[in-house]
Amino acid sequence: MRHTTIRQALQNVADNPTMMTDEVLVVPAHELVCRTLFDIANSPMTGKRGAMSKANVARRMIFDRMAGKRRAGSHPATRRSVQVAFADMTGGEIGS
Numbered sequence: 001m002r003h004t005t006i007r008q009a010l011q012n013v014a015d016n017p018t019m020m021t022d023e024v025l026v027v028p029a030h031e032l033v034c035r036t037l038f039d040i041a042n043s044p045m046t047g048k049r050g051a052m053s054k055a056n057v058a059r060r061m062i063f064d065r066m067a068g069k070r071r072a073g074s075h076p077a078t079r080r081s082v083q084v085a086f087a088d089m090t091g092g093e094i095g096s
Contacts, residue, residue, distance in 0.1 A: 009033075
């Protein structure tokens with residue numbers, strides 16, 4: 001059996017949303033757990049009480065494992081900075 005981390009298992013399920021085979025007995029356990037976690041996070045049962053809370057917990061678990069947690073007081077776990085560029089719509093200098 002090949003060693004697989006939680007991040008690799010989650011990324012594998014995110015990259016391949018459909019299972020390659022219908023036989024559940026040959027699928028590794030980590031893939032079944034990750035597929036169940038993604039299923040709970042992406043399609044909560046709206047008729048059941050507490051389903052949205054359960055979906056939010058599943059989303060938080062996926063996000064923490066994929067992006068990583070941060071220490072208190074540090075910057076959020078982002079990989080790129082966001083910049084806003086303003087275009088000059090005045091047509092030049094005003095009042096010349």
